[in-house]
Amino acid sequence: MEKILLFLTGTEGSCGCITGILLVVLLVLLAALLTIKIKRCKRSKASSVTSSEKASEEIAELKSEIARLREEKQKSFENGSLYSLILLQREGRLIDFLMENIKSYDDSQVGAAVRQIHSGCAKVINEKFAIKPLITSKNEGETISLGSELNSEEIRLTGNVPAAGPYGGVIRHKGWVSSKVELPKIVNKENFSIICQAEVESM
Amino acid sequence: MSRYLVGIDLGTTNCVVCYIDKTAESSVPILFKIPQLSDPGELKEEVILPSFVYIPDENDIPEGSLALPWKEKQELAVGELARKMSPKVPTKVVASVKSWLCADNVDRMSAILPWNRNNPKKQLSPLDATATIIEHMKNAWNSQMAAEKPEDILENQTVVITVPASFDAVARELTVKAAGLAGLEIILLEEPQAAFYSWLNEHGEDWRKKVSAGDVILVCDIGGGTTDFSLIKVSDAEGNLTLERVAVGNHILLGGDNMDLTLAYSIAGKLKKENNMVLDAYQITGLTYGCRRAKESLMSDSGTKSEKLTVLGRGSSMIANTISTELSRNEVYEILIDGFFPECALEDKPTDSRRAGLRTFGLKYESDPAITKHLAAFLNSNCKSEKDLPNCILFNGGVTKADVIKDRIVKVIKSWASGTRDVKILTGTNPDLAVALGASCYAFVKEGSGIRIKAGSSRxxxxxxxxxxxxxxxxxxxxxxxxxxxxxxxxxxxxxxxxxxxxxxxxxxxxxxxxxxxxxxxxxxxxxxxxxxxxxxxxxxxxxxxxxxxxxxxxxxxxxxxxxxxxxxxxxxxxxxxxxxxxxxxxxxxxxxxxxxxxx
Structure with missing residues (x-):
């Protein structure tokens, strides 16, 4: 049963992470194996043709295994992205909204719909991704000093940036971070490209 | 000896499981998260398991998408997915099974649910449907709690399942039988008592300061689909306070769901009158959810005067078909408070318009929505004099989170005692989960710790x-x-x-x-x-x-x-x-x- 539990992206026990780790472990193993194989080949020059053929077969197999894992990782990344769309559509009708030509409606009509879409999508963002601001100590527009140690993944410096710290400036955007990813476990579901099923009602 | 004391609230609309681990230091009940399908192929863990069973036909959903971690081949789904499907395909989803379990006008052992399906191969008896829901909880428990320790399977634990106080010997027997079909040996407990055990547990020894000898406590449990009353009397036995459940009410098929539906239909009526707009079943469902949210917000926050209600168009041209309206605080009060909790006399009885010669089979829904009148009938037949009327109330069920509803009920009861008795509210913190929590506390009490409510047979x-x-x-x-x-x-x-x-x-x-x-x-x-x-x-x-x-x-x-x-x-x-x-x-x-x- 465990086998068919295919995880989506996530921080805890997520597929991206697991395949990532697996990939690294496998690469290390492979590298080790390859060196051993090559050493062996070099050592036994007199060895038969068949054994060297066998070795290259094994290498090819391992290479294809790596390729397969890479593909799987890519696939789960794609599925995860699609699943976010599924969620936003399911709870907030976001795709319906974006796919509709809103030019012909007046603002009040769009506004009425948006209220509902907003609450549905916000539910997804809050419940599944727990999105929070990166800078919480101060508000946008206020000045902040950041010291010399800077996590450039979290904070982007703009404007007249010095070559070295200490850094600081006016907060233009407080940033967003997803503090957890809580998605359902996927049991027996492979096709994530259907964002919303067509619906036909029997009368 | 079992390791866990497990309480199961087998509700009309929702089930909750919680447990006390006897090997742990604390005997505080813990809520168990139940894995369940939230959509085809997607598994979620939630404290609440909606009491719905979805039985699809072959082409309704992708093959294999009902698989669960403990069972790959599944032909039905219990929980969130089933609840979601209920308004979409009503003839394929079993709902309110508990009310069917005590419906004596149908054969509870034959495959009649979902009602109106007419395909016995895809139907379950009220007994089997109950067993199916219990079995889901058992399998969920076994896969989560006993995966590495086979001795911790639910079959080996002390399990208390709650039933409405109004359940008679037959409905009780059927509940035990259903649990038996799912492989469980259980103990039954009345829901209002369970709510009271949860209250006792929350207050520890302090409960003795909150009530005194001579008090009569009304447990008023208004759930999603049913309302249940019980009276508990506090007495003094040689200096010790004792508790006795002295009366239980009828099975009243009336609850929060009725209130949301009433709001939705009243809004639909308004839209028809003002805009000549006729809503279909899908829009009514959407409106009902909207009304529930609006109701909760309007009742909890006195600052909000009205809530906007929007029902998005059904198809992909969503904005063109969006309906937008408003629900005001006054409307909610008028419809809910005056409709469901009108002021009435103790002698008032709920009107029974069920006298028509021809009536369809099915659930006996109440024809009078006035919960206060049902309460009047209950108290009038169980209280001989004014001093027997309750002077304390423990509220339970999601509806009773709203202060305005509590206040109204208190006001009405006070008026029945001609103002001579004060009515005190006993506050429980978890009106949605108290029954399950209390059930596991009861198992604890049964093992000899804490006060037990003297109850016995209600009939x-x-x-x-x-x-x-x-x-x-x-x-x-x-x-x-x-x-x-x-x-x-x-x-x-x-x-x-x-x-x-x-x-x-x-x-x-x-x-x-x-x-x-x-x-x-x-x-x-x-x-x-x-x-x-x-x-x-x-x-x-x-x-x-x-x-x-x-x-x-x-x-x-x-x-x-x-x-x-x-x-x-x-x-x-x-x-x-x-x-x-x-x-x-x-x-x-x-x-x-x-x-x-x-x-x-």
Whole structure:
């Protein structure tokens, strides 16, 4: 049963992470194996043709295994992205909204719909991704000093940036971070490209 | 000895499981997150398991998408997915199964749910549907809690399942049977009592300061689909406070869901009147969810005057078909408070418009939505004087989170006591989860820790005995009711009744008429009520039957004189046995539930 539990992206026990780790472990193993194989080949020059053929077969197999894992990782990344769309559509009708030509409606009509879409999508963002601001100590527009140690993944410096710290400036955007990813476990579901099923009602 | 004490709230709309780990330091009940499908192929863990069963046909959903971690091949789904499907494909989803379990106008053992499906292969009996839901919880538990420790499987734990206080012997028996089908041996507990155990647990020893001897506590449990009342009396026994559940109410099929629907239909009516807009079933469903949210926000925050309600268009051209309206605070108050909780007199009775000659089968929904009138009828028949009226209330169920509703109920009860008694609200913190929490606390109490509510059987039971009289054409001889179990008989009671002239015919099925009453009609075992069929406040239950095979040298058709043996079991079910006066043989009388339909 465990086998068919295919995880989506996530921080805890997520597929991206697991395949990532697996990939690294496998690469290390492979590298080790390859060196051993090559050493062996070099050592036994007199060895038969068949054994060297066998070795290259094994290498090819391992290479294809790596390729397969890479593909799987890519696939789960794609599925995860699609699943976010599924969620936003399911709870907030976001795709319906974006796919509709809103030019012909007046603002009040769009506004009425948006209220509902907003609450549905916000539910997804809050419940599944727990999105929070990166800078919480101060508000946008206020000045902040950041010291010399800077996590450039979290904070982007703009404007007249010095070559070295200490850094600081006016907060233009407080940033967003997803503090957890809580998605359902996927049991027996492979096709994530259907964002919303067509619906036909029997009368 | 089991490691866990497990409480299961088997609700009409939602189930909750929680447990106390006896090996842990703290005996605070912990909520168990139940894995369930939230959409085809997607598994979620949630504290609440909606009590719905979705039984799709072959092409309804992708193959294999109902698989669960513990079972790959599944033909139905329990929980969130089923709840979501219910308004979309109502004939494929079993809902409100608990109310069906106590519906005595249908055959509860035959595959009739979902109602109106007409495909017995894709239908379940109320009994099996209940078993299916319990089994889901069992499998969920076993896969989460006992994956590495097989001895921790739910089958090995002490399990308490709650039932409405109004459940009679048949519905209780069916609940135990359903659990048995799912592989569980259980103990039953009435829901209002469970809520009260949760309150006791929250206050620890302090509860003794919150109530005093002479207090009468009303447990007012308004759930999604049902409302349940109980009265608990506080007494003083040699300096110690004791608690006794003294009365239980009827099964009232009325709850929060009715309120949301009422709001939705009233908004739909307004849209039709003002904009000439007619809503379809899908839009009504959307509107109902919107109304629930708006209601909760309007009732909890007195600052909000009105809430916007939007129902998005169904198709992909969403904005064009969006309906937008408003629900004001005044409307909610008018519709809900005055509609469901009107001020009324203690003598008022809910109107019963169910007198029409023709009526469809199905659930007996209440025809009077006034919960206060149902409450009046309950208190009027159980309180002899003003001092018996409740002076404390414990509210339970999601609806009672709203202060305005609590205030109204308190106000109405005060008016019944002509202002002489104050009415105090006992505050419980978890009106949605208290029943499950209290159920596990009860298991703890049963093992000897903490105060126990003296309760026992909520009804008296009578066996019908035909009186001998000369035959009169066209008249059946009147039936006497022999009391086999009085109100208040405690769990674990067993009684022998020597009733002269009682005999069983060997080789035939013998039926016994069986009756119950919630009042202390004639409260002693072995006492008799004359003409029981026509006595007020008596309900006839399915008959009890026993088929006695000829044995020994007793020829078929002869009469075996018997005594009755009655057990009110620790589980909370009633068992009636016939014991041969001349040998050690005994036979159990079973409910003839299958016959019900013919009687109607």
């Amino acid at each position: 008296s039971y009578y066996l019908g005995v035909e009186t001998s009289m000369p035959a009169v054409p066209g008249f059946l001889p009147p039936m006497q009711g022999l009391c086999v179990l009085p109100v208040g008989a405690e769990e674990g009671t067993s009684l022998d009744i020597d009733y002269s002239g009682l005999g069983l015919i060997v080789g035939e099925t013998t039926d016994f008429h069986f009756y119950s009453s919630k009042f202390k009609k004639n409260g002693k075992t072995g006492s008799v009520i004359d003409n029981i069929e026509n006595s007020p406040d008596i309900d006839e239950l399915p008959s009890l039957a026993v088929n006695l095979e000829p044995y020994g040298d007793i020829p078929s058709g002869s009469l075996v004189p018997v005594n009755l043996h009655v057990e009110y079991t620790e589980t909370g079910t009633l068992q009636v046995w016939c014991i041969d006066k001349r040998s050690e043989n005994r036979w159990k009388l079973d409910f003839e539930i299958r016959k019900d339909q013919n009687q109607n």
